[in-house]
Amino acid sequence: MATGTTVRVLGPVELRVDDEVATVDGLKRRQVLAVLVAARGHPVPEARLCEALWEHQPPETATATLQSHVSRLRRAVRPIEITSTAAGYTIELAHVELDAARFEGLFADARSLTGPPAADHLHEALRLWRGRAFGDLAELVGVRGEALRLEELRLVATEEWFEARLAAGECSEVIGELDALLVDHPLRERFSRQVMVALYRDGRQGEALARAERLRRLLRDDFGLDPSPGLQDLETRILADDPALLVVPARRRTEEAPRRSTDATSLIGREDDVERVLDAIEHHDVVTVSGPGGVGKTRVAFRAVTAAEIGFADGVAVVELAPVRQSSAVVEVVARALDVQQRQHRSLDDSVVDFLVDKQLLVVLDNCEHVIEHIAALVDKVRHRCAGVGILATSRVPLGLPAEHVHVLAPLAAPAADADPESISAAPAGQLFVERAAAARPGFELDERCAPAVAEICRRLDGLPLAIELAAARVRTMGPEALAARLDQRFSLLGGGRRGVDERHHTLRGVVEWSYDLLDPVEQEAFVQLSVFAGSFGLSAAEAVCRVGDGGSTLTAIVDLVDKSMLRLDDPDEPRYVVLETMREFGQERLGATEELRALEERHRSWYLRLATEAEVCLDTADEGMWTDRLDREIDNIRAAHASAVRAGDLDVASGLVVALHEYSFRRIRYEVAGFAETTMAMPGFRGSPTAPVVAGVAAYGRWVRGDLESAIELATSALEQHELTDAPSYGLLERVLGNATFYEGRIDEALVWLDRMVDAAHASGRPAQLAHALYMSSVARTSVGRHDLGVAFAEDAAEAATSAGSPTALAEAAYARGLALRSSDTTESEAHLRRSAELGERAGNRWIRAFALTEVHWLNARHGNLAEGLAGYAEVIDTWHRGGDWANLWLSLRHVFGIMTQLGHHEAAAVVHGALVAAGAAYALPFEPADAERLEHHVGQLRRVLGPAPFATAVRRGTAMSDSEIVAYVQAEIAQVTGRV
Numbered sequence: 001m002a003t004g005t006t007v008r009v010l011g012p013v014e015l016r017v018d019d020e021v022a023t024v025d026g027l028k029r030r031q032v033l034a035v036l037v038a039a040r041g042h043p044v045p046e047a048r049l050c051e052a053l054w055e056h057q058p059p060e061t062a063t064a065t066l067q068s069h070v071s072r073l074r075r076a077v078r079p080i081e082i083t084s085t086a087a088g089y090t091i092e093l094a095h096v097e098l099d100a101a102r103f104e105g106l107f108a109d110a111r112s113l114t115g116p117p118a119a120d121h122l123h124e125a126l127r128l129w130r131g132r133a134f135g136d137l138a139e140l141v142g143v144r145g146e147a148l149r150l151e152e153l154r155l156v157a158t159e160e161w162f163e164a165r166l167a168a169g170e171c172s173e174v175i176g177e178l179d180a181l182l183v184d185h186p187l188r189e190r191f192s193r194q195v196m197v198a199l200y201r202d203g204r205q206g207e208a209l210a211r212a213e214r215l216r217r218l219l220r221d222d223f224g225l226d227p228s229p230g231l232q233d234l235e236t237r238i239l240a241d242d243p244a245l246l247v248v249p250a251r252r253r254t255e256e257a258p259r260r261s262t263d264a265t266s267l268i269g270r271e272d273d274v275e276r277v278l279d280a281i282e283h284h285d286v287v288t289v290s291g292p293g294g295v296g297k298t299r300v301a302f303r304a305v306t307a308a309e310i311g312f313a314d315g316v317a318v319v320e321l322a323p324v325r326q327s328s329a330v331v332e333v334v335a336r337a338l339d340v341q342q343r344q345h346r347s348l349d350d351s352v353v354d355f356l357v358d359k360q361l362l363v364v365l366d367n368c369e370h371v372i373e374h375i376a377a378l379v380d381k382v383r384h385r386c387a388g389v390g391i392l393a394t395s396r397v398p399l400g401l402p403a404e405h406v407h408v409l410a411p412l413a414a415p416a417a418d419a420d421p422e423s424i425s426a427a428p429a430g431q432l433f434v435e436r437a438a439a440a441r442p443g444f445e446l447d448e449r450c451a452p453a454v455a456e457i458c459r460r461l462d463g464l465p466l467a468i469e470l471a472a473a474r475v476r477t478m479g480p481e482a483l484a485a486r487l488d489q490r491f492s493l494l495g496g497g498r499r500g501v502d503e504r505h506h507t508l509r510g511v512v513e514w515s516y517d518l519l520d521p522v523e524q525e526a527f528v529q530l531s532v533f534a535g536s537f538g539l540s541a542a543e544a545v546c547r548v549g550d551g552g553s554t555l556t557a558i559v560d561l562v563d564k565s566m567l568r569l570d571d572p573d574e575p576r577y578v579v580l581e582t583m584r585e586f587g588q589e590r591l592g593a594t595e596e597l598r599a600l601e602e603r604h605r606s607w608y609l610r611l612a613t614e615a616e617v618c619l620d621t622a623d624e625g626m627w628t629d630r631l632d633r634e635i636d637n638i639r640a641a642h643a644s645a646v647r648a649g650d651l652d653v654a655s656g657l658v659v660a661l662h663e664y665s666f667r668r669i670r671y672e673v674a675g676f677a678e679t680t681m682a683m684p685g686f687r688g689s690p691t692a693p694v695v696a697g698v699a700a701y702g703r704w705v706r707g708d709l710e711s712a713i714e715l716a717t718s719a720l721e722q723h724e725l726t727d728a729p730s731y732g733l734l735e736r737v738l739g740n741a742t743f744y745e746g747r748i749d750e751a752l753v754w755l756d757r758m759v760d761a762a763h764a765s766g767r768p769a770q771l772a773h774a775l776y777m778s779s780v781a782r783t784s785v786g787r788h789d790l791g792v793a794f795a796e797d798a799a800e801a802a803t804s805a806g807s808p809t810a811l812a813e814a815a816y817a818r819g820l821a822l823r824s825s826d827t828t829e830s831e832a833h834l835r836r837s838a839e840l841g842e843r844a845g846n847r848w849i850r851a852f853a854l855t856e857v858h859w860l861n862a863r864h865g866n867l868a869e870g871l872a873g874y875a876e877v878i879d880t881w882h883r884g885g886d887w888a889n890l891w892l893s894l895r896h897v898f899g900i901m902t903q904l905g906h907h908e909a910a911a912v913v914h915g916a917l918v919a920a921g922a923a924y925a926l927p928f929e930p931a932d933a934e935r936l937e938h939h940v941g942q943l944r945r946v947l948g949p950a951p952f953a954t955a956v957r958r959g960t961a962m963s964d965s966e967i968v969a970y971v972q973a974e975i976a977q978v979t980g981r982v
Helices: 027-038 046-054 062-077 099-110 115-126 144-167 172-184 189-201 205-223 229-239 271-283 297-311 327-338 348-356 369-385 421-426 428-440 451-460 465-476 480-494 503-517 521-530 539-545 554-563 581-591 595-618 624-648 651-668 672-681 692-705 709-723 733-744 748-765 768-784 788-805 808-821 827-844 847-863 867-884 887-904 907-920 930-947 949-960 964-978
Strands: 005-008 014-017 020-022 082-085 088-091 286-290 316-320 361-366 389-395 404-408 568-571 576-578
Touching: 005 099, 027 046, 027 062, 027 088, 027 144, 046 062, 046 088, 062 082, 099 115, 099 144, 115 144, 144 172, 144 189, 172 189, 189 205, 189 229, 205 229, 271 286, 271 297, 271 389, 271 404, 286 297, 297 361, 297 389, 316 327, 327 348, 327 369, 327 624, 327 672, 348 369, 348 964, 361 369, 369 389, 421 428, 421 451, 428 451, 428 465, 451 465, 451 480, 465 480, 465 503, 503 581, 521 554, 521 581, 539 554, 539 576, 539 595, 581 595, 595 624, 595 651, 624 651, 624 672, 624 808, 624 827, 651 672, 651 692, 651 847, 672 692, 692 709, 692 733, 692 887, 709 733, 733 748, 733 768, 748 768, 768 788, 768 808, 788 808, 808 827, 808 847, 827 847, 847 867, 847 887, 867 887, 867 964, 887 907, 887 930, 887 964, 907 930, 907 949, 907 964, 930 949
Parallel strands: 286 389, 286 404, 316 361, 361 389
Antiparallel strands: 005 014, 014 020, 082 088, 568 576
């Protein structure tokens, strides 16, 4: 075993033994070493080595000479072994530290982190580099491919490092470094985008745009190409002063960095507002930025977030409430943003509060006014129970809470009527108009001729930023003088207005109405109809839902609406669009409770039912990952479609969405669809409908994962009785619920009967992915009761079905089943299958199977003696189950944690966890292999002996008294302490 032996290839090839450089004499022997190391433990054929040493002119004695070089190399590299087989020569690197492997490991770890921890890992990885990979041997046959791969990975890691540093708030610090990299890599577009963002955040907007122009000229002059859509979009967002570019993603920090003020040039006229909001966040638990629509509340809040988040160890969570149509969905949207699911015996809002109890987190609630009562009630609960959580809300009206600090955002100061161009440019409202007009029409300049019109526009629009931006966008089609004249005409309609509404609301409404009136009839019709969408939507959805008359084209109307700032391009690649909330409200008002609205909603939900139905099939194919991502993007509209179906009494669509989306929901550990099922069950006509058993099965599964076993079994049994009277497909879902629940309760024979029936239902379905899942469950069940032979047999059948399906989830389930079945006989092979399962799950976006597989991977790692490392892995797994509200799997994972803690000698903590397991009924719940059950018995006895009967009983009682959230927080703190991550 080569203890203290290091091979370094991230630079000139070098061998070190006990931190001393070991000399490898002779160029040929160094070349052999490089080729063998580049193969990373795989055999290199003799002919390949000869080609590397002599290219195409080997001597007649090449074979003998090569053997001589290898023999001498063996002596030089001791204690590393070089073996020879029929396949070729192999260098054994299993017990050798290879700097390239360490670099890749640190890089992989960094990708699971954010902010400073990610930056630290990437920095440590990049510090391993001493020069070009393999140095002077990089062009050698057998080395060049590996050297190029590592060099490319180095560049990607460098890009990720700068991304992490930008996410950590660095701006000016990275600009020079990125510029230096662009000298050597001028076509590396990501470096260009990063330096543009850094310059923009540093208040150097013009320089950021100059970098884009530099790359554009290089691509055009040398290659005849245009910049990518991503760079063009970034350039547009910088021109538009997009506040989202200033928001640093949520991150964890181990120490608090000093607050930094926001830059004064990007957000016009709001420096004092941002500083006051920052100060309010520091001194108040609940801060609301209030003001009329279009005054810039979101921009000010996001700018404050950029600086404020460094004071919250758990970062920032942004909850966008604009797409929410029903007040009852508020808590669901908040939970989704926090990645939290409903937990056993707890309402969803209580589950959210439980999750936040021990967090140091700033929660941003954007656009609260239309759901003010519900969001205020939730915030009130949070502020009473969650001392470390700050709330920053944006709303046209305050939340109305006793402890709330309200910062009222006033309009921008407008120039005087007789102001000259210099004075107009100095006034915030005038500066905003001029900048946006120049972005809309390059070359626009404020001069003496148009200055009076610009001043009038700013004053008549009361300095409201959104209104000014809408007006400035029209400069591309008319001059400021014509704009001012038309504005005056339209605003003559605003003398009256609605009572009880702030006067400035009339102004914004007038501007939106005026912008709407500037559209042609086809654009107006399309705009109003597009307000039916919640969140973003794709072009195909818009064309299916909207019915533009007079021979108009929805596509053409959308393009024109984007151009006229009535619609925002959200993703240019797909493409996807968003109706801004203020605009959507106006469109909804125009629709009212009309027959047109009912027809639109019907087409909307029909489209999303068709999408969900197609996704249901495609999720069981090799395209699963792509469809998972698509459903993630469409969830706002899917939620709206289901709510619309419930309101309209459209049982077919409500049930259809539940049936089509249940697997997506289970795999993503987002059990909102189970909530859809519960709501659907309450609709008139549900009982006796063809899909009722499956919908009930989805609801029962939701109850099972939350730990409501009795209720889940009762509902599934009742639904199964109903199903047996119909010919409708069952998906084997009811049998799945009953098999899981009865197995967990230890009713093995009964559970195996249900699982066999599930396999029969899967065979009858003719769907390979469904069959793979049923066989996987049967394999796991047999393995867990000690029938490893049957576990292997079912796993092999599952693999065959999974291969036929091609679905990453099916392949992951088959790999998991085989890995678990081999765990007691071949731990190396078992771990390989389990890791493969986790990788496939990640590729598919299946959080459930990934966490399930990692549960076993970490347990095997601990059994191999890597106790602290194995325990550290459970931090992520437990967080996944806890956030998802997956009660059963949470406790099964905690059972493994109990065993590792006992072996580490953390006896009191282990006894506390054991008490919680006993209280939850999970101490001996199945699935549980007999050998693991024996280990648990042994550990309990060991704890009783080491601690003594009385202290052991005290610790157990402490655990039994803890809630789910309390025991999770306790275990996570213990894991952090053990693994040195406090």
